[in-house]
Amino acid sequence: MRSFRKKSVLTVAFCAAMLTSSLGSAYAAVNLEPINAFFNRGVSFVLNGERWKPTDANGKALNVVYYEGANYLPARALAEALKIPIEYDAAAQTIYIGSKPGAKTPIFAAPMEIDNIYAILSRASADTLVNGVSYQEVLKIDQYGDVYFTIDRKYKRLVLDAAVVSPGEHEVDVSLYNASDLAGNAADTVLEKHTVSPEDDSTRMSFNVEGLEKIRIHVQSPNLNPYIYARILDTSYFDNGETASP
Template sequence: MKKKMTAALTVFAVLGGMGTGVYAGSNLQEIKAFLNPGIKFKMDGQPVQLKNSSGAVVAPITYNNTTYLPVRAVSDVLGVTVNFDAAANTILLGEQTKGVSIAAGFDSSYHTKDPDKTVYKDKDYKDVHFDNGSGTRGSSFMLYPNKKYQKLYLQVAAIGDDIEDFSIIDSDTDTVLKKQNITAQEGLVTIEANIAGVSKLYVTGEVKDGSSVFIPLTTSYYQ
């Protein structure tokens, strides 16, 4: 339903908060248009306000009997990620065609590139989160997609015993985006979560004494 709605919308602004330099060299045409703050919006029957990236309310523009909507504000309401490729002068909606590894900027106390810890089932993943701590514990770390991506594909393996209540949580709203148990017998599993519009993720799971959490950063990615 959301994809159909997105396709039906005529969009005007590219990204809220962009500087005018983004448009340098583009084929702009000057027009006379009107802000139309009288138009109201509903999403699935519920009233919503269109806002820019700074949280300010924005109004649609009417030009030649057509209403143009700011794509950033509309995509936030629909839960569709929007980015701008300046080099190609192209708006990117939804999943990106190429995945972006979560390794860049990753930080946790169990982040390691030690070859003695990055190998799982005879494959060296080079860069991993490997929690081999002691005692029954919560194993967790943060990710910062900064609203740039639609999906997260996170690879996880439970070593020794199962990981219970493995959860991917929107840290700003405390909303659980994905939750499942991971058994040691499954091997390396891929967990998919919709992260459109999410700035910060809290990833956590319950680990038993003598067990470890193995997450290869090079094969876990945003899209």
């Protein structure tokens, strides 16, 4: 047991079945190699200061595998405990831990809560025609508004497109806050702020949301003007931080 304690616990995927893979005999013949390993039932874990036991999707306890002096953990159980997204692409035989390269999630496809009577999600043609360009859906904010997105640390960036429409004549501030239940007093601290001008057809903004579980986007005139006529456009998206197209 002393040797177990001296070895680092490696976070690797050791069991393809845990990621619901389906392997044919040809693949197995080329890529799978039998090993002589052991279940190590003597290892216990403390995750972020609390006792933790790895389990599968049905809550069944999973054991650590001990092989050649190292302990191996099931990748999915650990990633989910750390709130890191994990996905298995069976066709490509690739496990993605964290964001998939190039993947984008449209802003209105993310879990969303609107907390203001002046902020309305709309598909009406009168609202989705924004400065001469038609969109399928917009968030209409005529005075001020807050919208919350639950992102569970899945993304690094929010690329947000917004505009001010007629008769709006004031600049609009778009501010990012940490809305996690654990944010405490930090929930009132602006993490980033960008400005949308009524002189532009639309403005693209980039917010760093890496490591955040839940965010709040607050939209309001910097001078507290009552009517702003702002629109958040459905071309906005969350992604893993690649450079936004102009």
